Amino acid sequence: MVRVLLFGRLADQAGWRDRAFEATSLAVLRGLIANDDPELGEALSGPGVQVAVDKTLMRGEATLTTATEVAFLPPMSGG
Template identity: 60%
Template sequence: MARVLLFGRLSDLAGWREREVDAVTTLDALRAFLTSEDADLGAALAGPGVQVALDQAIVRGDAALGPRAEVAFLPPMSGG
């Protein structure tokens, strides 16, 4: 089971900030699952600048999810 966190406009778009998701073993499978539930959220997650933190470490590409993984999707940051 993965604990999924959405921040900023991603949580606004989805209508939730945190939830548990069963039966996903990789980040790619998690993205596919979330996209199957909400195509607009899936498009936003695949958008430029969105980063993923797996157990509080930024990862790129696919990665295996442990049994109690925490996955945070972070929207693009702005500022300067």
Template identity: 60%
Template sequence: MAKVLLFGPLRDLAGWREREVEAASIAALKAQLAGEDDRLGAALSGPGVQVALDQAIVLGDRPLAAGAEVAFLPPMSGG
């Protein structure tokens, strides 16, 4: 099981901040979440959304070990 964390508008959209999910990879995790909630799936694949695996930003797909932490971070703005 992986611990999934959502932040900012992603959390608001999903209606949850943290949950445990069984998935073999980040791509499989995204597909599972999208299958449960179309709007969340679209948001997770949107521009600027970053993925942190065990508190390190990663690009592309990665396998998930038992106990992994996957955080989806919304696009950041600044000024």
């Protein structure tokens, strides 16, 4: 199972911070999350949301394994 972590407003919106999913890629994972909660799925694809796979920021697609940790990070604000 892929461990998914949500931070900040994303966790608040979802009502959870840590959950496991069966997914082989980020695209599949995003689809599973969006199927379960369409509003959260949309928020995860929003501007400024970053994705870290095993603590490395990613752009684009990534292959996931059962030991993978995926974190969705909300846009940063402040100055």
